[in-house]
Amino acid sequence: MPSQKILSEKQAYVEALKAKLDSSVAGVVVDYKGISVANDTKLRRALREANVEYAVVKNTMLRLALEGKGYTELEKTLEGTTAIAISHEDPLVAAKILCKYAEESKGAFTVKAGYMDGAEMSAAEVEAIAKLPGKQELLSMLCSALQGNIRGLAVALNAIAEKSEEVA
Template sequence: MPSEKILTAKQAYVAELKEKIANSVAGVVVDYKGINVADDTKLRKELREAGVEYFVVKNTMLRLAISGTELEGMNEVLEGTTALAIASEDRIAAARILCKFADASKDKFNVKAGYMDGKLMEKSAVEEIAKLPGLEGMLSMFAGALTSTLSGLAVAMQAYVDKSEEPAA
């Protein structure tokens, strides 16, 4: 039986982890074994720049933090080495960065599962989400669609004006 001090520290850690997960918009759980320190440092820097918090977590602590929530189904993948990436703003940043890194590392680093808006996602869903463009990409696509629609409207209006100005034959 652990001492009262250790037990209290672990309970506080689980409560903090549960709060981080509850306050986040998305997260990804990965198996990080086999990556070297240089790659890990580069990955952490990229995640930090994207506003994603990334840290190693014990499976037992994560199980306790998600127990009683909709994410409890994630327990199936919580074995081996586990790290958690939590995003508080951009829903797809963690998935995009980690899936890109997993593709490049070839079986050394694997995505296990994820969640978005409190809903559990399997590995395949995380990989599909990762293929979506980022917020800036989506906004530029939306702006492009608006611009083309407005320019089409302007051309149609100009054609109508030009036709109405022609003398009747």
């Protein structure tokens, strides 16, 4: 039986993990088996630059942290090597980075499951979400669409003004 000190440390770790999960907008659980240290460092750097927390976790600890959240399918994937990426701001960024990395690693690194806004997602759903445009891409599309309409209006008004000058 573990000592009281070790037990209290584990309970504190589970509570901290619960708090992170509660404050997050999305998360992705992955199987990191088979990646090299250099590739892991590269992945962690990309996630850190995107403000995503990434950590290797014990399955039991994550299972305890997920208890009562209703993520039954996510809990079923907690076997083997497990790491979790938690995003507190952009719900798509963790899925995008991890799915891109999983595609590049060709099977050495796989996405197990995820969650977003309180709903759990299968690996296929996480991959589908990763293909959606991000917040910045959507904003640039919106600006482009708005700018195109305004530019069209300006050209039309200019043509009307030139035509009225010709008539006068």
